Amino acid sequence: MAGEEYARVYSWGNDPERKIVAERYSDGNLFCLGNTVHCHPPLNGLGSNTCIQDAFNLAWKIANVHRGFAGAELLSTYSTERQPVGAGIVARANQAFRDHQPIWAALGMLETSLDERERALRELRTEMGQRYTGVGIFTADEGGAFVPAGKVAEEAVLYHEASTYPGCRLPHVRLNRSIPGEPVSTIDLAGHREFTPFTGVGGDAWREAAEIVAEKLRIPMLAHSIGFGVHQDWADLYFDRARMRGVQESGAVLVRPDRFVAWGADGVLGGVEECEGRLTGVMKSVLCLH
Numbered sequence: 001m002a003g004e005e006y007a008r009v010y011s012w013g014n015d016p017e018r019k020i021v022a023e024r025y026s027d028g029n030l031f032c033l034g035n036t037v038h039c040h041p042p043l044n045g046l047g048s049n050t051c052i053q054d055a056f057n058l059a060w061k062i063a064n065v066h067r068g069f070a071g072a073e074l075l076s077t078y079s080t081e082r083q084p085v086g087a088g089i090v091a092r093a094n095q096a097f098r099d100h101q102p103i104w105a106a107l108g109m110l111e112t113s114l115d116e117r118e119r120a121l122r123e124l125r126t127e128m129g130q131r132y133t134g135v136g137i138f139t140a141d142e143g144g145a146f147v148p149a150g151k152v153a154e155e156a157v158l159y160h161e162a163s164t165y166p167g168c169r170l171p172h173v174r175l176n177r178s179i180p181g182e183p184v185s186t187i188d189l190a191g192h193r194e195f196t197p198f199t200g201v202g203g204d205a206w207r208e209a210a211e212i213v214a215e216k217l218r219i220p221m222l223a224h225s226i227g228f229g230v231h232q233d234w235a236d237l238y239f240d241r242a243r244m245r246g247v248q249e250s251g252a253v254l255v256r257p258d259r260f261v262a263w264g265a266d267g268v269l270g271g272v273e274e275c276e277g278r279l280t281g282v283m284k285s286v287l288c289l290h
Contacts, residue, residue: 021090025079031058038086040093043100050089057082129160131167136256138263138282139166164246170259173241175226175234184234186241190255194220195262195283200241201227202250205268209275217283254282262286 022037033054040047058078064070104110108120131146133139139146146167151159162171173186190196195214199206207223214221225232226241227249236242247253250268252275255261263282269275284290 021087022083025054025083025086026075031062031075031078033058033082037083038090040090041097043093043096046089046093050086053085054082125158130169131165132260133167135288136262136286137167137260138254138285141263141265142166162244164244164253164261164264166261166263168261170253170255170261171244173226173236173244174238175241176237178229178232178235180235180237187259189224189234190259191257192222193257194222195257196255197221197223197279198245198253198255199223199225199251199268200236200245200249201225201229201232203252203268204231205270205272205275206250206252206265206279208272209279212272212276213279213283216280217287217289219283219287252279254279254286256286 020039022032025032025037034051035047037054038050061070061074061078065072065074101110107124109117111117111120129152142165146165147153148161150161152161162168164171170186170190174183175186175189176183186198189198197206197210203225207225210221210223213219224234226234226236226245228235245251245253247264248267252265252268253261254263263286265275265278269278
């Protein structure tokens with residue numbers, strides 16, 4: 001759940017003795033179940049399970065009495081059996097809350113103000129992006145150092161910025177076919193012990209160059225083209241890649257087998273020969289082949 005909602009849930013739990021459980025679950029032909037007869041703090045889980053178990057206990061009894069397979073007295077066993085279970089669950093959840101109170105207090109979750117509890121939760125939020133540097137990442141073509149933007153520039157621990165800049169983890173982008181079918185992620189296309197160049201419309205030279213380099217260096221490499229049209233391997237139907245590809249459509253983003261970006265080219269370089277030469281140099285550098 002969202003942090004704000006989580007804080008509100010805990011707002012009523014400051015009273016450790018608060019217990020909500022019905023004394024009986026049925027009265028004549030009236031049957032109640034789920035959170036109408038038992039409610040507790042979100043500790044130990046068990047809430048959904050208990051609700052489902054109530055229904056499971058009651059359903060077969062009603063069905064058999066209705067069909068004449070059992071006497072009406074069977075229905076009274078619903079409350080007899082389930083009420084003690086509900087009471088036990090509520091008691092255990094409240095005790096768990098009391099057990100955890102020192103932790104919640106240390107985290108600021110027992111503040112009387114909702115705003116203060118929400119603030120405490122926001123301080124615990126962490127995304128922490130990663131970016132590799134070193135010889136395994138080729139940045140010579142970038143023309144400058146990586147400069148974080150937006151909130152990441154203010155606080156890199158709390159915020160993450162998806163990027164195809166060399167050294168960053170390949171962003172998740174939803175793709176599909178020109179004739180839509182099951183969506184696939186760029187994360188699933190990359191990896192698999194292969195280097196993966198991604199390119200787009202106008203980047204056919206990169207695809208051909210990748211085949212040549214893979215054979216020449218005897219390195220597993222599988223290129224994917226993304227865009228619109230029958231000549232592309234994948235369609236950017238959701239425009240996710242267009243927003244975060246980081247290069248022009250004809251450019252290339254080379255992804256390592258660990259799904260981190262090794263290098264990027266802003267556009268196609270003349271023809272296949274030029275692209276093959278550049279990709280060969282990049283691969284040799286990344287693989288430390290001298």
